[in-house]
Amino acid sequence: MTDILTATDLKKYFVIGHTGLPKREPITVKAVDGISFIMHEGETLGLVGESGSGKSTVAYTTIGMYHPTSGSLKFRGQDLFPANEKRPLRLRKEIQIVFQDPGSSLNPRRNIKEILEMPLRIHQPDKNRLEQIIHLLEIVDMPPEYMYKYPHMLSGGEKQIVAVARALATNPSLMILDEPTSALDVSVQAKTINLLLRLQKEFNLSYLFITHDLSLMRNVASRVAIMYLGKICEVAETADFFQNPLHPYTQMLLSSIPVVSEAEEELKPKKVISTGEIPSPVNIPSGCSFNTRCPFVMDVCYKVDPVMVEAGNGHTVRCHLFPQPVAAGG
Amino acid sequence: MSSEPLLLDIKNLHVHFAVYGGRLNVLDGVNFFMRSGEKVGLVGETGCGKTTTMKAILRVLPMPPAHVSQGEIRFNGRDILKMSDNDLSQVRGRGISMIFQDPTAALNPVFSIGEQMKAVIQHSAERGKQSSRQETHQRAVASLQEVALADPERLLRSYPIQLSGGMRQRVCIGMALSTSPELLIADEPGTSLDVTIQDQVLRLLRTLVEEKNTSVILITHTLGIVRETTDRVYVMYAGNMVEVAATKKLFANPLHPYTQGLISTVPRLTGGGIASGIPGRIPDYLNPPPGCRFHTRCPHVMDVCRTEKPPAYRVDEDHEVACFLYRDK
Numbered sequence: 001m002t003d004i005l006t007a008t009d010l011k012k013y014f015v016i017g018h019t020g021l022p023k024r025e026p027i028t029v030k031a032v033d034g035i036s037f038i039m040h041e042g043e044t045l046g047l048v049g050e051s052g053s054g055k056s057t058v059a060y061t062t063i064g065m066y067h068p069t070s071g072s073l074k075f076r077g078q079d080l081f082p083a084n085e086k087r088p089l090r091l092r093k094e095i096q097i098v099f100q101d102p103g104s105s106l107n108p109r110r111n112i113k114e115i116l117e118m119p120l121r122i123h124q125p126d127k128n129r130l131e132q133i134i135h136l137l138e139i140v141d142m143p144p145e146y147m148y149k150y151p152h153m154l155s156g157g158e159k160q161i162v163a164v165a166r167a168l169a170t171n172p173s174l175m176i177l178d179e180p181t182s183a184l185d186v187s188v189q190a191k192t193i194n195l196l197l198r199l200q201k202e203f204n205l206s207y208l209f210i211t212h213d214l215s216l217m218r219n220v221a222s223r224v225a226i227m228y229l230g231k232i233c234e235v236a237e238t239a240d241f242f243q244n245p246l247h248p249y250t251q252m253l254l255s256s257i258p259v260v261s262e263a264e265e266e267l268k269p270k271k272v273i274s275t276g277e278i279p280s281p282v283n284i285p286s287g288c289s290f291n292t293r294c295p296f297v298m299d300v301c302y303k304v305d306p307v308m309v310e311a312g313n314g315h316t317v318r319c320h321l322f323p324q325p326v327a328a329g330g
Numbered sequence: 331m332s333s334e335p336l337l338l339d340i341k342n343l344h345v346h347f348a349v350y351g352g353r354l355n356v357l358d359g360v361n362f363f364m365r366s367g368e369k370v371g372l373v374g375e376t377g378c379g380k381t382t383t384m385k386a387i388l389r390v391l392p393m394p395p396a397h398v399s400q401g402e403i404r405f406n407g408r409d410i411l412k413m414s415d416n417d418l419s420q421v422r423g424r425g426i427s428m429i430f431q432d433p434t435a436a437l438n439p440v441f442s443i444g445e446q447m448k449a450v451i452q453h454s455a456e457r458g459k460q461s462s463r464q465e466t467h468q469r470a471v472a473s474l475q476e477v478a479l480a481d482p483e484r485l486l487r488s489y490p491i492q493l494s495g496g497m498r499q500r501v502c503i504g505m506a507l508s509t510s511p512e513l514l515i516a517d518e519p520g521t522s523l524d525v526t527i528q529d530q531v532l533r534l535l536r537t538l539v540e541e542k543n544t545s546v547i548l549i550t551h552t553l554g555i556v557r558e559t560t561d562r563v564y565v566m567y568a569g570n571m572v573e574v575a576a577t578k579k580l581f582a583n584p585l586h587p588y589t590q591g592l593i594s595t596v597p598r599l600t601g602g603g604i605a606s607g608i609p610g611r612i613p614d615y616l617n618p619p620p621g622c623r624f625h626t627r628c629p630h631v632m633d634v635c636r637t638e639k640p641p642a643y644r645v646d647e648d649h650e651v652a653c654f655l656y657r658d659k
Binding site: 050051155156157185186188189191194212213214216218219220238239242252253254255256258259260261263264267268274277278 | 496
């Protein structure tokens, strides 16, 4: 299996203000604070976290809306942020995004034809566009007469499907789905997800699937990464992840999910009960950032930030409960 | 069935909205009841009339455009729709409280938490029995302590913007319960919160209503929350109650094709993929389909469904379903 996306110690800090005179030190939000992950060709990597965990910042950095503070991001071995130059068009074409709220990601003053035309005009200027637009609508099971409708005439689910069609227009190989169904009802979500899964097979797409819904993740992702306050705390194959969650935060997340059957209830970790609130990302606790809410907190957690360790079978976890390498001081 | 009197009894409620272009027939004969001390869930997708029903109970629907054309809403035996404004304000104060989906929108940003809480406590008091400023303050502090908020004195002085989403929702719960209402209507109380915070808020809500023996109507479209919180569930589709059952029965044995479709589309933690969903979409209220409003999407549709509206068939104790499939059972 080849790798499509490689992030190495990726950081994105935002300066949100300055302290008072005379020092005037910048106040920064560490939205993404040194994350590393690998995405394989054709897989769906689920990126899960609560609000403020930095999952959307990862998405926006990958498509190039943000420039990382440090670290590197590589697409099939090519640097996505080459020094002193813009990202080349051929790379931009390969990575597309579907945003969370289709109500605001589609221009209300353009009809569907114009919305789908834009990426085609930029990336494939010499082909017959009308033909391609009809073809795109066909791919996503939408009748061609929808071309002349405006976004407000469509339901939430249909709008999201138009957003998917727009992302497909450039024939990408990596698609970022930023909570694509969180604004939709469950029955509409089911349809949209099934469409996305079909498209993935048809066009051999890789999905970076961002969500806060772990039950959804269980059914779509091949691997899952959990983020908390700008850092990844656990990565595992989906089945392994749900059978054997290791990080206390993951267990807390899993135990908080409302479920609809007894079989699922069995699967939820019983020991960890959700407590506390997510700290402000401006003021991240020292040591392990989860130490304010962790039921297993130890002295070392307040002093040393743990590093990612392998817990067997490609399952990695960042927690002091698991033996840390000596060099990290754990 | 217990012999306790019904706390809330809605019979054949019809609500329509007069809009440019015609009449939106939203509620089409809603029947609903609950006993004192019960926790009842109301589920359905966006636009099925959940919130309209609850707003009708509190009589906060904007009229016009809304009109209640038929039906009655009895709260402790008295019809809310025919009450005088004075009686109604008593019901709103101490009879029924409501928690809204978005705590940020429910709290006024320009008043401190204390001012808002005290206003609620004072206005809910019986006429002539208003408590002193000190007592009001103490009750506000006690309400905040109940919802597990630390340092209530400081909180009373702070403004909504200074609190996190979870804290705001706790304040709203505290405010709603500070008047010791008989019935609490919670409209999607956790939807705008993160899953771990939602879990905390719902657990708190469950403990509090258990302690105070408050009756609860929980409106949500998250089926899992209903399963974990309520005793009985109503399923609503396009302005009709299509199924009602004890919560355990409904999840173990959903009968209405819509309920079956809805439950099957929920992604499971145990995996196994996602069902294909229910074809089509919720009908247009300007021109709803005749007969059963679900017939345009129903996989088991029969001729009779297209012309007649199915009544609620009782299939079991505490289990009714409005579908012709269960006519002979």
